[in-house]
Amino acid sequence: MAYIKGRVARMPQDFLKRKADNTAFLRAQTLVRAKLQATDVALAWYTNKGELNPLETMGLGIVQTRLNRTGDAERSFQKALAALPNDSLVLREAGIYYFKQGNFQKSQPLLQKALVLKPGDALTLFYNARLLGESKQYDAAIVSMRQVLKELPEDPEVRYHMGRLLGESGDQFGGHLNLAYCYELQRNRKQAEFHLEKARSFARDADQKKQVEDFENFRREREELRQ
Known part of the structure; x- marks a missing residue:
């Protein structure tokens, strides 16, 4: 990653x-x-x-x-x-x-055995999540990728695949929000803004709206650091 x-x-x-x-x-x-x-x-x-x-x-x-x-x-x-x-x-x-x-x-059996031997390894969890996603086991894939995200919240590749998994599972809000993070981390402002607007349009409850605010604060802080 x-x-x-x-x-x-x-x-x-x-x-x-x-x-x-x-x-x-x-x-x-x-x-x-x-x-x-x-x-x-x-x-x-x-x-x-x-x-x-x-x-x-x-x-x-x-x-x-x-x-x-x-x-x-x-x-x-x-x-x-x-x-x-x-x-x-x-x-x-x-x-x-x-x-x-x-x-x-x-x-699959190689990654699963590796996880048994070393459960918290981020790279193993990352590929295990992608493997589960390939077989459309989205719930398990998302659980695995969330563990990676806790360790590497600012890795654009992790954000990208989390966004894809969430979107394919039907969570359009979470999918677009993670893609917004992905592109913001890559300094692709146009794509980040596109996915932010999509996430905002899918935000329904107070928690989701708070997550949008958190992203906006994250982006603002990064802009300040670049100045």
Whole structure:
């Protein structure tokens, strides 16, 4: 998601060169290399590394996915899963891979198992919500996406997919209001205003009208900060 990628991208470059001193650091280092380094640089690192451990094999799968080498990527993910079948990170990244390939049948059990092992992981919840939405399980999808929204209220991608889920479920007010947030966060004032007006037209009770006011205050505060 944009917010997470932005934070990670600002990490110092020597982060990737530092020797791993604990498991959490090694996992974070793997994700930064696989997801944010230039693909040619990352692929060269994996190629020159020699024998890869299971976590590095997962990282290679991510890089291969970015290069559209889907067959190689799937083999890497399957190899990592075979070695670490109960690792929430490997399960999550493999689940995301299959989701992006449109293979929801393979994605679902991987994401669900990852959530059992690490229930509050925002990225797993995000893709689980989208997966549920694909099968029109809107109530469950919205519950999952709301958990993500609590962690990342200013991530435009989260707001976008929440808006889509709510709209498709029949909640036109909530759908348009979240899309207004999405476009405001992207500084697309025209689209933000369009969806704000739509949300305002669907606002029926005092709570919904208060949510519209909250958005207007949010936008005003952002404008003041930009001045």
